[in-house]
Amino acid sequence: MAQKDIDPELRRDLLTGGWTILAPARSRRPGGGKDGRGRGPCPFCPGNERLTPPEVWAESEGPRSKDGPGWNIRVVPNLYPALVENPGTGGKAGGRMPARGFHEVIIHSPRHDLSLERMDPESAYRLMRAYRLRYRELCGHPWVRQVLVTLNHGREAGASLEHPHTQVFALPLVPRAIREELGRWRRAAARGCPLCAAVEEARREERLILENGSFAALAPFASRQPYETWFVPLRHGEDFSRAGEAELRGMADILCRVLRGLAGLLDHPPYNLWLHSAPCDGSEYAYYHWHLELVPRLVVTAGFELASGLFINPLPPEEAARRLRGIMG
Amino acid sequence: MAQKDIDPELRRDLLTGGWTILAPARSRRPGGGKDGRGRGPCPFCPGNERLTPPEVWAESEGPRSKDGPGWNIRVVPNLYPALVENPGTGGKAGGRMPARGFHEVIIHSPRHDLSLERMDPESAYRLMRAYRLRYRELCGHPWVRQVLVTLNHGREAGASLEHPHTQVFALPLVPRAIREELGRWRRAAARGCPLCAAVEEARREERLILENGSFAALAPFASRQPYETWFVPLRHGEDFSRAGEAELRGMADILCRVLRGLAGLLDHPPYNLWLHSAPCDGSEYAYYHWHLELVPRLVVTAGFELASGLFINPLPPEEAARRLRGIMG
Numbered sequence: 001m002a003q004k005d006i007d008p009e010l011r012r013d014l015l016t017g018g019w020t021i022l023a024p025a026r027s028r029r030p031g032g033g034k035d036g037r038g039r040g041p042c043p044f045c046p047g048n049e050r051l052t053p054p055e056v057w058a059e060s061e062g063p064r065s066k067d068g069p070g071w072n073i074r075v076v077p078n079l080y081p082a083l084v085e086n087p088g089t090g091g092k093a094g095g096r097m098p099a100r101g102f103h104e105v106i107i108h109s110p111r112h113d114l115s116l117e118r119m120d121p122e123s124a125y126r127l128m129r130a131y132r133l134r135y136r137e138l139c140g141h142p143w144v145r146q147v148l149v150t151l152n153h154g155r156e157a158g159a160s161l162e163h164p165h166t167q168v169f170a171l172p173l174v175p176r177a178i179r180e181e182l183g184r185w186r187r188a189a190a191r192g193c194p195l196c197a198a199v200e201e202a203r204r205e206e207r208l209i210l211e212n213g214s215f216a217a218l219a220p221f222a223s224r225q226p227y228e229t230w231f232v233p234l235r236h237g238e239d240f241s242r243a244g245e246a247e248l249r250g251m252a253d254i255l256c257r258v259l260r261g262l263a264g265l266l267d268h269p270p271y272n273l274w275l276h277s278a279p280c281d282g283s284e285y286a287y288y289h290w291h292l293e294l295v296p297r298l299v300v301t302a303g304f305e306l307a308s309g310l311f312i313n314p315l316p317p318e319e320a321a322r323r324l325r326g327i328m329g
Numbered sequence: 330m331a332q333k334d335i336d337p338e339l340r341r342d343l344l345t346g347g348w349t350i351l352a353p354a355r356s357r358r359p360g361g362g363k364d365g366r367g368r369g370p371c372p373f374c375p376g377n378e379r380l381t382p383p384e385v386w387a388e389s390e391g392p393r394s395k396d397g398p399g400w401n402i403r404v405v406p407n408l409y410p411a412l413v414e415n416p417g418t419g420g421k422a423g424g425r426m427p428a429r430g431f432h433e434v435i436i437h438s439p440r441h442d443l444s445l446e447r448m449d450p451e452s453a454y455r456l457m458r459a460y461r462l463r464y465r466e467l468c469g470h471p472w473v474r475q476v477l478v479t480l481n482h483g484r485e486a487g488a489s490l491e492h493p494h495t496q497v498f499a500l501p502l503v504p505r506a507i508r509e510e511l512g513r514w515r516r517a518a519a520r521g522c523p524l525c526a527a528v529e530e531a532r533r534e535e536r537l538i539l540e541n542g543s544f545a546a547l548a549p550f551a552s553r554q555p556y557e558t559w560f561v562p563l564r565h566g567e568d569f570s571r572a573g574e575a576e577l578r579g580m581a582d583i584l585c586r587v588l589r590g591l592a593g594l595l596d597h598p599p600y601n602l603w604l605h606s607a608p609c610d611g612s613e614y615a616y617y618h619w620h621l622e623l624v625p626r627l628v629v630t631a632g633f634e635l636a637s638g639l640f641i642n643p644l645p646p647e648e649a650a651r652r653l654r655g656i657m658g
Binding site: 011012013014015016017018019020021022023024025026027082095146148150151152155156157158159167169171175176177178180181184185188194195197198220221222223224272273274275276293295300301302303304306307308309310311312313314315316 | 340479
């Protein structure tokens, strides 16, 4: 079974405790190396549905046939997955385990050139609903411990295809970044939720960028990169799958408005956007507060960041928030 | 004192515990934005010494005047420092502290185009000696807790100037990446040094790339990126400042040979190289083992890495080591 030879594997570094997914299949993806996008037809455009694996879900106005055109949003397995549902039966010994999971792609719309910030409010809301739908579905697998939703925009941010899309990763472990948050938040919980407090603090310290009825967008106190932005639901809750309709509409609204601000201020920068929600491993995380984080890719992280785990940011968040508020009027 | 307004500041993220250095002065550096190198004359070339701050050390064949030409290696403060010796007197309250420290540049040689891997063995050894000299000197300040030595090669790796140079950072805290290593190594110490064991394991599992009398180069078990390489002194020791002459010669030799291998295999890739040694905060770290880590910048880290703290690596380290051994014959 040659296929099994390239199944992805999780390996734990014995010195640092960090996990890496070794995924040889990903070296075959277009732009997986250094030299940019694949050529050939776009696999995410209508009419090219046969270029992706069979869809797992789609939204359409009227009746249509599976894997045919006529959809508004389409969800497919990643053709070059970092996680697979049935990996080879490698053991868990010695810091390795099969990279069992799901790796899906949510294609935002049929339009190759319609980036999130230019979607109409109803379409953007429906996209957020698709996020929640896939999030709920993948959390439902008993062995899935964490689901991550990430949007990479632009080649410098790691997007190997231009057609706007979001990736969903269902992992068999709670990843390091979430474990670090959980550890600190649990210890801080006696004093209340630190993210609720961060919203208050951002209001006081002029790091609030924008607010609507259900979300705040803020420049965090220790921003790692220029224009780093957090999107925080005003109602405390640990679990994205329980977000209500008004919250999804508020999330679509605030994301699109801040992204339009960044596009205007920085001439459409590449960026990464991701969603952090509590693990779905059956434990209780009432102290956690789900949210989204956005980092425009304006600065190359260099040896210092890799050597230290610290960041050097030339733009204070107070100034970033001021500029963004200015352009959004 | 307008100068004090842009003094760098350390801020701790209250949710994740991570520190960021806010360093507004760095936005002024050439190529500090997105669009590449500065124009104008190279401040690291002989004859342009006045373009850097006054030198703190230099090596020359014969007598010369300070900040004049005639040097072989020259060390200057970074013109756009992330850390300064006498920052403003901001307090430590609320997760912030002055970014007190040193940020130096070691200019490898007078030659603008002489990258490390093409230096002759004697010059490369003298550069390693300069590393040790600055490391020792900066560790000597009582309030310095950690000194990091990093070499960025190529613009995609964050080098804003082309003339080969190395940066030295003296920090008033033990950074996260070192703390993580220390925590795990201390717990593992009863079973012996995990890095000594990693060298043995690399030999058994064909992840050893090269060995000389004093150093091993290996592809780590859970490599985060294609061709990640660790350089490990064969003699266990926690403190780079105690490296002996033979070790410095071995370090120069193995770095140059592996870098030549990577240059041949991957057409001179950008890379980051850094040195990890025990903190110089007066505590005992006999279980630690100093070493260097190298990551070529072949893959863009994307939202998944930022969201999870995990890495996706398409190239298994066994294959990376095999290819490097092949080209180095």
